[in-house]
Amino acid sequence: MKPLDLSLYLVLDPELCGGMEGMVTTARMAAEHGVTIVQLRAPHWKKRQWMEAARSxxxxxxPLNVPLIINDHVDIALAVDAAGVHVGQADMPVDVVRRLIGPTKLLGLSTSNSVHMAEVSVELVDYIGVGPVYPTGxxxxxxxxxxxxxxxxxxxEKPLPAVAIGGIKAGMAGPLxxxxxxxxxxxSAICGQADPAAAAAMLSAEIRGARS
Structure with a gap:
């Protein structure tokens, strides 16, 4: 697996993207224009829908070498051989997730405060999500x-590579x-935008500019 690049992390929302087909199209366009990692998150879907979407x-x-992360559902991640799983503080414990997915798949964990940071198992988790930074709907x-x-x-205080999340729009990435x-x-900065490719390219350029 290539080195983990968290630069522009797209979390898919099937409702904003216009259903499964729109979500897959959005992911492809965004990945072609700067998105470096994609997470499938569809809390209201049934397992069959998760499976079909993950495969697509x-x-x-x-082909674009962009990893697919599955939110919470370890079984789906294993079934489609996704790159990894992301869990929250109230989801399955990371030691259990790591045992199930094995040593090579990616494991992300949501955090929102210093207590969460101090409790991160750095030997089990690959990266952390930190937020919400801004209000999110x-x-x-x-x-x-x-x-x-x-x-x-x-x-x-971060013990691992960290990705900011929560209400982030164009113009907000640089300061983070x-x-x-x-x-x-x-x-929503990419999902549901009239031109997901342009939205991804703009965010990617903003991130590169902030680093330079």
Whole structure:
């Protein structure tokens, strides 16, 4: 597996993307124009839909060498041979997930405060998601918003590569990279946009600019 590149992390939302077909098309266009990693997240779907979508996503992402991460559902990740799994604080414990997925697949963990950071098992987890940085309407059960200042403080404590998440739009990625993020995760900044390719390219350029 190539080195993990969290620069522009797309979390798919089937409703914003216009269903399964729209989601797969969005992922392909975004991956062709700067997205470096894609997560399938569809909390209201049945398992069969997860399976079909994951297979279709791998078909378009594998040729581009863009990893597919499955949110929470270890069985789906294993069934389609996805690159890894991402879990939250209330999901299956990371030691159990790691035992199930093996030593080579990616494992991401959501965090939102210093306590979460201190408890991260660095020998089991590959990267952390940190947020929500800003208010978000795409995850109704999200933790309280932390803001850019607190995010920067958390970046000084990060035990692993970290991706910022939560309400991030065009123009917001640069400050997060400068605050210490290894990448930014977006949903509506690409999903549901009239031109997902242009949206991804703009965000990718913003991230590169912040690093230079």
């Amino acid at each position: 996503l791998k078909t378009v992402l594998d 795409t995850k109704l059960d999200a933790s309280p918003v932390i803001g850019l200042s607190t995010f920067g403080q958390l970046m000084s 990279i400068k605050a210490g993020a290894d990448g930014v995760a977006v949903v």
